[in-house]
Amino acid sequence: MKRVLKWVGVIVLLLVLIVAGFAAWIQFSGMPTYDVAVVEMTIPSTPERLVRGRELATSLCVHCHLDPATRIASGKEIVDLPKEFGRAFSKNITNHRTAGIGGWSDGEIVWLLRTGIHPRTGEYVPPWMPKFPRLSDEDMASIVVWLRSDDPYVAAADVPNRPAEPSFLAKFLSRIAFKPLPYPSAPVAHPDTTNSVVWGKYLALGVYDCYSCHSGDFAKMDMLTPENSFDFFAGGNMMPDAAGKAVSTSNITMDKTTGIGSWTREQFITALKTGFRPDGSQIRYPMARFVQASDASIGAIYDYLKTVPTINKPRGVVELHDAGATASAGKKAYYRYECIRCHGESGLGIADLQLADTKYATDSLMSDVIRHINTYQPESYMPKYEDRIPESDMASLIAYVRQLGQASKR
Ligand code: HEC
Ligand code: HEC
Ligand code: HEC
Structure with a gap:
């Protein structure tokens, strides 16, 4: 027995020793x-590619790589990464030959964006840098052409990359x-x-990745065959904001009661362009x-989306x-209009x-910036508040924004 x-x-x-x-x-x-x-290639620049590349990169890349202080894509902290994964910093993707990616070959850039393997180190690049397996070669070429261009966003900047600090969990999952x-x-x-359904499918699955956030669970997502993802377009993923609270993604199948089946095409376009639903509520x-x-x-x-099977699943x-x-x-207005979700506490x-x-020294200028951000930053995705904030709230909201600025100087 003994x-x-x-x-x-x-x-x-x-x-125990093995596990440890x-x-x-x-x-x-x-x-x-x-x-x-890496598959070496030389991607010729054309005016069409430059225009398309800018359209794609300003919605797919810039917001994550842009230093807000300089407005150059030299990298910044990903503040809404869930704390459990540690800290991550996007990298310098400007044309600087050593600090940025100016010294990379076209093939190396494409390799990274397709596979998620760093072309220089072979290291796996975690999911907080997206991958683009279904982007067409032509759209991929446009992005590369834009990255090489003289657009101010990618002007060579000698800003060193900050190394990621992945948590044990992030490394374990990787x-x-x-x-x-x-x-x-x-x-x-x-x-x-010219085929609207085919084009829309490509945009939703290959370009803007709508399905990944809007499927039921990141862990049960199929990046190579999106349709096989769990609860495809029925939502349920919990997505954190910049102040640590999470929102479940919504059901955007055409289910009449739990999805967006009652929205017209016009309403859908308006919602995606303004950031507000047909009933006036803000999309967070x-x-x-x-x-x-x-x-x-x-x-x-x-x-x-009209061709995607509907799923009846109430919002999370x-x-x-x-x-x-x-x-x-x-402060109440800052919370109520969801400014906090993007601008943090x-x-x-x-x-x-x-x-x-x-x-923005005067209140009238500040008010105009808040109501019409795109006049000042054409690519900003901050909601189009326009007259959705009544004057009575605007004055105190501005006072609060000024207070945040002054508090940071102390
Ligand atoms: C959701 C935020 C996010 C978006 C969107 C994004 N990136 Fe990144 N990117 C990152 C992060 C974070 C890293 C660093 C990953 C790591 O820690 O290895 C990175 C790394 C890179 C690198 C590696 C650079 C190096 O020197 O190691 C390149 C190149 C790059 N991104 C280009 C792009 C391009 C081009 C797009 C758009 C098509 C894009 N990124 C979109 C967050 C993002
Ligand atoms: C980064 C993740 C993410 C991506 C990518 C994304 N969404 Fe969303 N979406 C969300 C979240 C989270 C909500 C819920 C917001 C809320 O509850 O206010 C939402 C809400 C919506 C809504 C409002 C539906 C409703 O009534 O709540 C529509 C419509 C929508 N998304 C369409 C799209 C489309 C189309 C795309 C691609 C072009 C897309 N989304 C890409 C996260 C995402
Ligand atoms: C969906 C995210 C989001 C929400 C919600 C949001 N903002 Fe913004 N805001 C941004 C982004 C991003 C920028 C930076 C401009 C850019 O590059 O897109 C910005 C810029 C600004 C600026 C200009 C800053 C500068 O230095 O030029 C002001 C002022 C501002 N926001 C105020 C507000 C207020 C007040 C609210 C709430 C009523 C609000 N924002 C809600 C994302 C958001």
């Missing part, structure tokens, strides 16, 4: 690495769950842009307005921000609000 117990003890001890060793290995070995097989994607084995054709971050996309493109997404949890009963009128969220106080 002997048996002794052996059980030895086995348990061995198991495995954990230590994950902790100290960093991200997994994979083989790199070993066992997250995987890079295979490099396409055949050319990825550009879809028929991290849902972003599709500022650059044309009405025809957004309409095409609607036409495609929306975690609300509460300013507290004793808060000032300005201190004004330092996905976009910096602390500079606004000095930049």
Whole structure:
């Protein structure tokens, strides 16, 4: 009996050592690495590609890579990354030859965007940098052409990259769950842009990735065959905002009661362009307005969604921000109009609000910026508030924005 117990003890001890060793290995070995097989190519620049590339990159890349202080894509902290994953910083993707990606070949950029494997180090690039397996070769070429252009967003900036600080969980998942994607084995054709459903499907699945946020569970998502994702377009993923509260993505199948089956095509286009639903309620971050996309493109997404099987699934949890009963009128407005979801508690969220106080000296100018952001930043996806904020709230809201700016200087 004693002997048996002794052996059980030895086995348990061995198991503990193996688990501890495995954990230590994950902790100290960093991200997994994979083989790199860059396909060299030279992508010629054309005026059409430059225009398309700008349209794509300003909605797909810039918001994550842009330093809000300089408005150059030299990298910034991803503030809405769930804390459990550690800290992540987007990288310098300007034309600087050493600090940015100016020294990368066209093939290296395409390799990274397709596979999620770093072309220089072979390291796996985690999911907070998106991958584009279904983007057509033509659209991919346009993005590369734009990255190489003299657009001020990618003007060479000598800003060093900040290394990521992935948590144990992030590293663990990168070993066992997250995987890079295979490099396409055949050319990825550009879809028929004159067939609305085909074009809309391409935009929703290949370009703007609507399905990934709007499926039921990131862990049960199929990046290569999106239609196989769990609860395809029926929503349910919990997405954190810049102030730590999460919102469930909504059901955007055409189900009449739980989805958007009662929205007209016009209403859908207006909602995606303004950031407000047909009933006037605000669509919360991290849902972003599709500022650059044309009405025809957004309409095409609607036409495609009409062909997606409907699922009856009520919307999930929306975690609300509460300013507290004793808060000032300005703070209450800041919470009520969901400014906090993007600009955070201190004004330092996905976009910096602390500079606004000095930049917009008069209240009438500040009011105009808040109501009509696109006059000042044409690509901004901040909601089109226009006259949705009554004058009575605007004065205290502005006072609060100024207070945030002044508090940051102390
Ligand atoms: C959701 C935020 C996000 C979006 C959107 C995004 N990126 Fe990134 N990107 C990141 C993060 C974070 C990293 C760093 C990942 C890491 O820690 O390895 C990164 C890394 C990169 C790198 C690697 C640079 C280097 O030196 O290692 C390139 C190139 C890049 N992104 C280009 C793009 C392009 C082009 C687009 C648009 C097509 C884009 N990114 C969209 C967040 C984003
Ligand atoms: C980064 C994740 C993300 C992406 C990408 C995304 N959405 Fe959303 N979307 C959300 C979230 C979260 C909500 C819920 C917002 C709320 O509850 O106020 C939402 C809400 C919506 C709504 C409002 C529906 C309703 O009544 O709540 C529509 C319509 C919509 N998204 C369409 C789209 C389309 C079309 C695309 C692609 C072009 C897209 N979304 C891409 C996260 C995303
Ligand atoms: C969906 C996210 C989002 C929401 C909600 C939002 N903003 Fe913004 N806001 C931004 C972004 C992003 C920018 C930076 C401009 C850009 O590059 O897009 C910005 C810029 C601004 C600026 C200009 C800052 C500067 O330095 O030029 C002001 C002022 C501002 N926001 C105020 C507000 C107020 C007040 C609210 C609430 C009524 C609000 N925002 C809600 C995303 C948002």
